[in-house]
Amino acid sequence: MSAPLLLFLATGSIALGVTVLRNRPKSSAAITAIGSALMAVFALLVMLDDPLVVLGLPIKIYSTWRILGRALVLDGGNRAAIGFLYLTGAFVFGAAWATKASRNLYYIGLLSLGSIAASFMIQPFLFAAVFLEFTVMGAVLILVSPEYPVPRGGMRLLILYTLAMMAILLAGWMLENVGVTSATPELARRATLLLAFGFSVIMAVPPFHLWLPSAAGETNPYSLAFVTVILQSAGLFFLLRFLDNYAWLRAMPELFDGIRLVGTAMVLFGSFLVLAQKSFSKVMAYALLTDFGVMLLSVGAGTPEGYRLALGLSAVRVVSLSVWALGLAWMLDHPRGDRLQLLRGAAHRSPLAATAALVGMMSIAGFPLTAGFPGRWGLLLTLAPLDPIAGWAILLAFLCVGATAIRWAYTLLSEPRLRERKAINFSERLFLGGGIVMCLVLGAFPQLLYPWVVEVAAGMTQLFP
Amino acid sequence: MSWIEELAVIPTLAVALTGGLLILLDNRRLILLTLAWQYLFVAWLVGVTLPIPIAAVKLVAGLMACSIMALTLVKAGWPDQSLKPHSIPSGRVFRGIALLLVLLAAGGLGYSNWISVPGLSTAGVYGSTILLAIGLLHIGLHEEPVRVGAGLLTIMAGFEVVYCAIEPSLAVMALLAAVHLGIALVVSYLLVTGTDEAVEPQVIE
Numbered sequence: 001m002s003a004p005l006l007l008f009l010a011t012g013s014i015a016l017g018v019t020v021l022r023n024r025p026k027s028s029a030a031i032t033a034i035g036s037a038l039m040a041v042f043a044l045l046v047m048l049d050d051p052l053v054v055l056g057l058p059i060k061i062y063s064t065w066r067i068l069g070r071a072l073v074l075d076g077g078n079r080a081a082i083g084f085l086y087l088t089g090a091f092v093f094g095a096a097w098a099t100k101a102s103r104n105l106y107y108i109g110l111l112s113l114g115s116i117a118a119s120f121m122i123q124p125f126l127f128a129a130v131f132l133e134f135t136v137m138g139a140v141l142i143l144v145s146p147e148y149p150v151p152r153g154g155m156r157l158l159i160l161y162t163l164a165m166m167a168i169l170l171a172g173w174m175l176e177n178v179g180v181t182s183a184t185p186e187l188a189r190r191a192t193l194l195l196a197f198g199f200s201v202i203m204a205v206p207p208f209h210l211w212l213p214s215a216a217g218e219t220n221p222y223s224l225a226f227v228t229v230i231l232q233s234a235g236l237f238f239l240l241r242f243l244d245n246y247a248w249l250r251a252m253p254e255l256f257d258g259i260r261l262v263g264t265a266m267v268l269f270g271s272f273l274v275l276a277q278k279s280f281s282k283v284m285a286y287a288l289l290t291d292f293g294v295m296l297l298s299v300g301a302g303t304p305e306g307y308r309l310a311l312g313l314s315a316v317r318v319v320s321l322s323v324w325a326l327g328l329a330w331m332l333d334h335p336r337g338d339r340l341q342l343l344r345g346a347a348h349r350s351p352l353a354a355t356a357a358l359v360g361m362m363s364i365a366g367f368p369l370t371a372g373f374p375g376r377w378g379l380l381l382t383l384a385p386l387d388p389i390a391g392w393a394i395l396l397a398f399l400c401v402g403a404t405a406i407r408w409a410y411t412l413l414s415e416p417r418l419r420e421r422k423a424i425n426f427s428e429r430l431f432l433g434g435g436i437v438m439c440l441v442l443g444a445f446p447q448l449l450y451p452w453v454v455e456v457a458a459g460m461t462q463l464f465p
Numbered sequence: 466m467s468w469i470e471e472l473a474v475i476p477t478l479a480v481a482l483t484g485g486l487l488i489l490l491d492n493r494r495l496i497l498l499t500l501a502w503q504y505l506f507v508a509w510l511v512g513v514t515l516p517i518p519i520a521a522v523k524l525v526a527g528l529m530a531c532s533i534m535a536l537t538l539v540k541a542g543w544p545d546q547s548l549k550p551h552s553i554p555s556g557r558v559f560r561g562i563a564l565l566l567v568l569l570a571a572g573g574l575g576y577s578n579w580i581s582v583p584g585l586s587t588a589g590v591y592g593s594t595i596l597l598a599i600g601l602l603h604i605g606l607h608e609e610p611v612r613v614g615a616g617l618l619t620i621m622a623g624f625e626v627v628y629c630a631i632e633p634s635l636a637v638m639a640l641l642a643a644v645h646l647g648i649a650l651v652v653s654y655l656l657v658t659g660t661d662e663a664v665e666p667q668v669i670e
Contacts, residue, residue, distance in 0.1 A: 068636035130640045137647045144659055151659035155613050158651060159604050162617055165644075166624045173631050 002065035003046055004072040004121050007082075010039055011114035015107040025097035028106040033094040036113065040086035043079050043117075072121040077459020081237055082117045084456045088233065088318045089113045092226050095322065095431045099222035099329035102145030109226055112138035116234045125241055126172030129165040129198070132234060136161040139227040143219045147335050153215025160208055164201035167194045175246060188248060192255075195242065202235035204292055205262055206269050216285035221338070224281070225325035228288055229318050236295065236314050237456070240307060243299075244460035250302075260300030260390050266293030267393040271400035280328055280338040280357070283404055284321075287364050290397040291317060294366075297390050298379050304464050305382050308454045312446075313375040315453040317364070319442060320372050323435035324360025327353045330432065331422075345416025347409075352424065352432045354412045358405060363439045365401035366394075371442035374450070473513050473588030476506035480592050481568060484599030484619060488564045489557055493538060493611050500615050501531040507622040510592040514584060514630040519638065523625060526642035530618060530649035534611065537653035555606075563602060571598035585630045596623025610659060614652030621645060 014035035021028045048063040065072045074082065089109065096105055112135045119131035140154035171194035178187055201208045215224055243250055270289030277283045291313070298310040330353040331346045332338060347354035359370065366376035376394060384391030424432075442449055457464055483503035490496050504527030512520035538544075575591035582590075596619050603616030625641055 068639055069634055070636040127637070127640065130644065133644055134647060137651050140651050141654055144655060146658055149658055149660040151610060151655045152608060155608065155610065155655070158648070159613065159617060162620065162644075162648070166620070166628075169624075169628060169632075173628075177631065 002062040003048055003074040004065040007039060007117060008114055011110055015110040018107040028103060029093055029097035032106045032110050033090045036086045036090035036093055040083045040090060043086060044083035048074065071123045072118060073123055074121055078120040080455045080458055081120050085113060085116055085233065088229060091318060092322055095326050096222060098428045098431055099220060099326060101220045101222045102147065104141050104145060105223050105226060108138045108141045112230060116230060119234060120237065124176060126176065128238055129168040133161055133165040139231065142223050142227055143215050148219045150218040153211050153218055156211035156214055160201045160211060164198040168198035171195045199239055203296060204289065205266055209289055212285045213282050216281040217279055220329055221281050221284060221325040222329040225321045229321060232292060233314050236310060240457060240460055240463060244462045256300050256302035259296055260387055263293045263296030263300050264390050264393045266296060267397045271397045274404050275400055278340045280343060280408065284324060287401045290401055291364055294394055294397060297383060301383055301386060307457065307463050309375055309379050311453050311456055312450045315449055316371045316375055319438055320360050320363035323356050323439050324364065326435055327356030327360060327432060331357065340411055344411055345414050347412040348416040350422045352429060356432045356436050358409050359436045359439050361405045365405055366398045367402060369440060369443045371439045373443050374446035469512050473586055476509035477588045477592040479506040481595045484595060485564050487615050487619065488560050488599065488603060493543060496611060496615055497531050497535050500618060501528055504528060507626060510589055510626045511629050513586045513589055515633055522638055522642060526645045530645045533649040533653055534614060537656050541656065567598045567602045571595045580627055582627055582631055585627060589626050589630065593623040593626035610652045610655040614648055617648050618645060
């Protein structure tokens with residue numbers, strides 16, 4: 001039996017099992033979260049290609065699964081990333097029941113994780129683009145639901161990723177078969193252009209971010225958080241694998257300058273637009289855009305330290321964004337009730353949820369003592385001497401998203417629109433409180449997360465010599 | 466040279482015709498029927514560079530994608546049978562002019578062999594360029610799921626005419642066929658679940 005096949009069978013079986021549990025969000029959340037965690041443990045700890053004895057039976061789990069002439073391989077280069085991915089899923093699924101998210105989030109979310117895992121394992125890795133396309137198909141089904149039926153954001157996401165997939169596949173063919181190197185500048189230029197387009201879509205670089213604000217206004221915030229977290233994590237890993245595999249790409253001096261320029265532009269774009277939003281979900285979308293920009297800035301540093309920080313920021317986003325989205329989704333009285341006027345005084349009705357939303361937002365902004373701060377601070381110290389403009393952009397992002405957080409805190413704390421408190425049970429209190437504590441603990445003790453996350457890239461020997 | 470290669474100009478012209486019809490038609494039934502015919506000619510274009518049985522896979526996958534969308538619409542009783550886009554200029558004249566411009570641009574690009582893929586016939590270059598251009602026009606003009614689906618499938622078909630010539634592996638064929646089916650499934654889901662606009666909540670003071 002091969003490990004990738006086992007992983008897919010387990011993912012598929014759990015997803016199938018969850019489809020039976022209609023209208024039982026707590027059970028669905030528990031099963032998907034536990035299943036995801038178990039698969040993370042399997043990916044991280046399973047002994048590959050060595051005989052072992054289970055319940056007295058000798059078995060051997062192979063690292064490779066060959067199908068239709070291609071191979072899916074679980075090895076030291078990707079098992080930490082797959083483990084991280086499934087743990088992210090476990091973390092997000094665990095609290096999903098409290099958010100009134102569509103039931104698609106559970107089983108299609110799990111299948112989407114399987115698809116991303118396949119994108120990590122496929123050899124040659126260029127075909128990962130096709131699996132990212134499958135993930136996006138799942139993402140559309142998660143974003144659009146009977147409660148949130150407007151499909152605009154989902155359709156834009158599907159269109160953009162389909163185009164990106166084609167660009168990356170063509171670029172991949174050029175790289176693998178035509179022999180693109182630094183000695184073939186014309187071909188290298190073509191391949192770089194295709195890759196730049198593909199990764200601009202995957203990294204939501206404006207104007208290819210358009211799906212994000214559209215979806216933000218029209219979908220459950222927690223579902224959106226899940227989709228952005230998994231797509232961005234997969235996209236970052238894919239980008240790092242490209243950089244790791246192609247020396248000529250790393251050797252292009254203008255590449256990292258270009259990535260930093262794009263990152264700076266994204267940060268500025270997101271920072272200014274976040275100030276103008278009157279919907280809390282759209283604030284989340286533009287704050288995320290600044291966060292993606294900051295992540296690109298750390299990749300653009302072009303140093304192992306920068307790549308580590310990018311991975312760390314990606315992991316921190318899982319916690320910060322989930323807590324923000326959890327708080328926001330819990331506060332909403334209506335599927336589209338995230339407008340400024342509708343949330344006025346919401347902190348009086350749901351104090352814990354409002355606190356969670358604000359703490360998550362402050363963490364995305366990079367406030368001191370929140371999970372987002374250590375990564376931003378580390379990046380500022382690394383990047384400011386190399387590129388002062390990028391350093392200023394990081395500070396500007398902090399100021400703009402921070403100012404927006406203060407403005408929304410004022411709104412949430414102002415005179416309530418409705419006076420009665422929203423009922424909250426013990427488990428909801430536990431998840432909301434736990435999320436807030438986690439954001440603060442990771443801010444105070446970043447060493448709990450960062451060293452472990454860096455292991456995700458252990459297999460990229462060229463980037464992390 | 467087999468008759469498939471000798472007569473390759475026929476599918477090239479045919480995809481221009483079917484693509485044009487996809488842009489101009491407003492009836493969902495006719496759009497899906499045209500899309501199904503388009504797959505026949507796409508398979509022909511693929512058949513110029515690959516063996517016929519493999520090209521037939523494209524046809525089968527495409528017909529299945531069309532069937533999925535058609536079955537969904539049949540089950541829903543063909544709602545909003547006549548599509549009238551409202552966010553973008555929607556008249557037939559406007560679409561016709563846009564189509565002409567795009568076809569001219571595609572012809573120019575095809576003439577310059579912009580793809581420069583070894584082993585791809587001239588008909589393949591023209592055919593794929595026309596499909597890609599018309600598909601892009603389609604998704605640029607419309608936001609309705611069936612139309613977006615038809616546009617995406619047209620773009621995918623154009624891409625595959627090129628990609629199958631350079632990466633003829635079985636796994637890639639299967640994956641790309643799955644992408645066609647996946648797009649059709651997503652469009653079907655959106656047809657069943659999605660609406661154009663959600664109800665705005667009222668502020669109660």
